Amino acid sequence: MKIVTLLLILLAHSSNVAGQIVMKTALLATGRANRFIRFVIAIGGMTLSFFVMLGLLQHFDLSFLYPFQASGLILMAIGSRVFLGEKLGGRNLVAMAIIVAGVALVSTS
Numbered sequence: 001m002k003i004v005t006l007l008l009i010l011l012a013h014s015s016n017v018a019g020q021i022v023m024k025t026a027l028l029a030t031g032r033a034n035r036f037i038r039f040v041i042a043i044g045g046m047t048l049s050f051f052v053m054l055g056l057l058q059h060f061d062l063s064f065l066y067p068f069q070a071s072g073l074i075l076m077a078i079g080s081r082v083f084l085g086e087k088l089g090g091r092n093l094v095a096m097a098i099i100v101a102g103v104a105l106v107s108t109s
Contacts, residue, residue, distance in 0.1 A: 017076050019047075020045075020076065023038070023042035068103060068107070074096050
């Protein structure tokens with residue numbers, strides 16, 4: 001796999017995660033203007049993710065790209081911990097390690 005492909009997959013998933021996290025903060029925000037700006041940023045991140053994934057699907061098989069969706073789960077867990085202060089327990093960490101191993105196995109085949 002080329003580094004550009006990996007970076008595009010990471011961009012797609014990280015922009016989706018960023019959009020989801022900003023959406024969560026928008027739902028908790030006070031003030032109409034503050035909430036609106038956050039919604040716009042969140043929708044922008046998720047839209048970027050959508051179009052990058054469409055571009056990737058033009059060049060790669062779905063069976064190759066789909067396992068990387070699991071990496072989005074890991075990014076979401078880390079992002080929610082860092083930016084929202086949510087807790088990650090031992091089971092979460094074990095599950096994340098299993099996901100990383102699975103993605104690594106699939107991406108090498």
